[in-house]
Amino acid sequence: MLSAGEGRLLRLERPILRVLLADDTIANAQVNNISPSERLLWVSGLSVGETNALVLDYDEDLMASLRIIVRQNLAPVADAIRQIDSASDVQLTALGNDTLILTGDVESPDAVDDIVRIASTFVDSDDSLINRTRITGPTQVNLRIRVAEVSRSYSRDLGLDVESAFDVGEFSFFIAPGLPQLADAAFGAGNNALAGFQSSNVDALLQALESENLAVVLAEPNLTTISGQPASFFAGSEIPIIQVTAEGEIGVELEEVGVSVGFTPVIVSGNRINMQVAVSVRSPLGTEALGGGLTSPSFTSRQAETNVELGSGQSFAIAGLFQVLENDMSLDRIPGLADIPILGQLFQSEEFENSETELVIVVTPYLVRPVNAQDIILPTQRLTTPVNQDTGDVLMGTYPEPAVLSGPDVNAAFTGGRRGPFAGFILN
Secondary structure, three states: OEEOOOEEEEEOOOOOOEEEEOOOOOEEEEOOOOOOOOOEEEEEEOOOEEEEEEEEOOOOOEEEEEEEEEEOOOHHHHHHHHHHOOOOEEEEEEEOOOEEEEEEEEOOHHHHHHHHHHHHOOOOOHHHEEEEEEEOOOOEEEEEEEEEEEEHHHHHHHOOOOOOEEEEOOEEEEEOOOOOHHHHHHHOOOOOOOOOOOOOOHHHHHHHHHHOOOEEEEEOOEEEEEOOOOEEEEEEEEEEEEEEOOOOOEEEEEEEEEEEEEEEEEEOOOOEEEEEEEEEEEEEEEEEEEEOOEEEEEEEEEEEEEEEEEEOOOOEEEEOOOOOOOOOOOHHHOOOHHHOOOHHHHHOOHHHHOOOEEEEEEEEEEEEOOOOHHHOOOOOOOOOOOOHHHHHHHHHOOOOOOOOOOOHHHHHHHHOOOOOOOOOOOOO
16 A cells, blocks of 8 residues: 555566556556566556556566555645644545545644644535544533622722733623732732632632622532533513504513623643633613603613633633713612612612622633433432431430440541541542
8 A cells, every 4th residue: 555656676487578557547557667577566656546467577476466556645644734733633534536534632622623724724615524532631611600790899809900901892891810819808908718719710809809899709600511512691671662663653662681691711732721602781871851841761782702721720800891870870770770680789779879890701611521410319318208207206206225336436427437537538
């Protein structure tokens, strides 16, 4: 088997007189010097295909019958793949003249995309490329979202400062590491209540603010999606709004009010995640007169999109989502506004109305792997229903005293018969 453009030198048992080749467009077989002593035959591949050659000696006897298979030259493809991803173990197999099969193990979906993109340049069409690679790394991303009302004066201590912020439209995006100075801000300098917190421990810092009434966590949803697939979160609802048609007829329409955040995470390499974030906010702006003494609230819509890249377990935050309601916009004048999930609590906050707090969404992506069903144990899985006799014993106080265990029996009771201590971790 040869690649196109590749040659091989064969040494035969007897001198070569003549070579008969079935298709000289696929391969070439030649003797360098026809002589009674020449035994070397040079075979080279010209184009993809299969042919055969007959080699005769000086007695006109058949000395060798060669089956020559010429395949695509895959060395340039393999070299290009190794240059961009040396850690992957990808095998290339050619079928015919225009079909390429990719097999092997690849670390991440992003690496697969790069490999497929390179391999597609060596085939005539995408249909000629068959990808059968297996991704060994995690392919799913869990997004832990925390929606919080945070004091404006302390939101900077959460990492939401101008040095780490970049604005997209009217929104502000932050890489929110959870700065250590938050411990001093919440508890006073020198207090050791938060000693030892890591810079990425946003959870503990939010809890510290919440314990000091400087933040209120409104919701903590979790989303799980596959790398490259979108996931979205909507905090809001639909509220009825009075509408007047051109003919003067009065009707009611539902207006969507709230915050919609869409995420499209892509696992890049290692534990890095590239995240495309799209934010859309629709909030009350004011009131407008409809005639006949009727008024209806008006709304404003804002959208922004951006990309961030961070590691698994790192956080970023989105702020500047809502403008403060106008003075004439009370909750009583917008029916249903106070009942909106999550945001209704925010709109009822006097601190938010006085611009003392703002809505902050903290997002922490994690690389996750699926688990086997047998590894998940529900709290009710080992629950047994008491029989009537047991129930009567408990109610009447006549149940037997528990057995007292001592010695090896105690160890067996706590470890299920396994050897080792009955407290602490079990290390194999």
